[in-house]
Amino acid sequence: MGVAKRMRGSDQPTALRRRGLLLAIGAAALPAPALAQGAARPRLPLVVLDPGHGGRDPGAIGAAGTQEKQVTLALALDIRRALEGAGRCRVALTRSGDSFVPLKRRVDMAREREAALLLSIHADAAPREHAAQARGASVYTLSETASDPLAAALARRENLADRAGGLRLPSVSPEVQRILLSLMRQETRAGSERLARLAVNALDDDVPLLRQPLRRAGFVVLKAPDVPSALVECGFLSHPTDEAALRQPRHRARIANALTEAVHGFLGRRSLAARDDDARLG
Numbered sequence: 001m002g003v004a005k006r007m008r009g010s011d012q013p014t015a016l017r018r019r020g021l022l023l024a025i026g027a028a029a030l031p032a033p034a035l036a037q038g039a040a041r042p043r044l045p046l047v048v049l050d051p052g053h054g055g056r057d058p059g060a061i062g063a064a065g066t067q068e069k070q071v072t073l074a075l076a077l078d079i080r081r082a083l084e085g086a087g088r089c090r091v092a093l094t095r096s097g098d099s100f101v102p103l104k105r106r107v108d109m110a111r112e113r114e115a116a117l118l119l120s121i122h123a124d125a126a127p128r129e130h131a132a133q134a135r136g137a138s139v140y141t142l143s144e145t146a147s148d149p150l151a152a153a154l155a156r157r158e159n160l161a162d163r164a165g166g167l168r169l170p171s172v173s174p175e176v177q178r179i180l181l182s183l184m185r186q187e188t189r190a191g192s193e194r195l196a197r198l199a200v201n202a203l204d205d206d207v208p209l210l211r212q213p214l215r216r217a218g219f220v221v222l223k224a225p226d227v228p229s230a231l232v233e234c235g236f237l238s239h240p241t242d243e244a245a246l247r248q249p250r251h252r253a254r255i256a257n258a259l260t261e262a263v264h265g266f267l268g269r270r271s272l273a274a275r276d277d278d279a280r281l282g
């Protein structure tokens with residue numbers, strides 16, 4: 001209780017607080033040299049961008065034939081360019097070409113590389129009876145409750161102690177593991193919500209939004225227990241106006257700039273400090 005409260009009250013960026021939690025776990029489980037390694041100078045935080053679909057999976061297809069997988073890749077490349085231009089983070093893509101990447105692999109890529117956040121990029125399609133009305137961007141976080149048996153099974157697997165955080169905690173009792181992991185999930189969930197709010201606020205200035213743009217659903221790609229994650233539906237390919245806009249580089253640039261602003265807001269002072277450190281040390 002005391003720990004959770006203190007961490008929530010702090011104004012440090014979520015990722016840094018998460019690192020603190022990992023170190024707290026490590027202090028109980030790891031020998032000293034591992035801790036010393038963990039205290040190396042901070043590197044620029046890694047942002048993982050996830051262009052939805054790809055390869056044999058085209059995603060949604062617009063009335064004019066636009067394929068979601070093409071729009072998401074174009075957007076992700078725009079966002080990467082904007083982020084790299086600002087120099088406050090490193091950027092990795094879950095795919096950089098027209099290839100099929102399983103959802104779980106996308107999550108694993110972010111977890112293995114200890115990403116500060118994962119942003120999954122999609123474009124929506126509404127069922128035919130709503131296609132004329134539904135338009136605008138929206139941002140999803142993971143829903144609290146599993147929406148189907150598959151999601152429930154995934155959640156059970158994720159709950160296995162030695163998977164979460166990629167950590168092995170041999171000398172800690174299962175009960176303590178459970179508490180620490182639940183704290184980590186709580187931190188991650190709070191980070192995901194913050195990221196999604198920042199994205200909606202940034203998009204709101206420049207891009208039409210869906211009514212109630214902050215949404216929740218059980219997307220597999222958002223299920224990392226230790227990487228704050230949000231999924232952006234950048235518009236409806238089933239709406240002719242949105243589809244036409246998503247095909248325009250100028251409109252995509254607006255979305256990319258807004259999401260870059262959101263990512264910078266999320267990374268906060270941590271990324272500025274790391275950038276200055278990098279400049280100083282070489």
Ligand SMILES: [Zn+2]
Nearest residue numbers: 052059122123
């Ligand atoms: Zn999609």
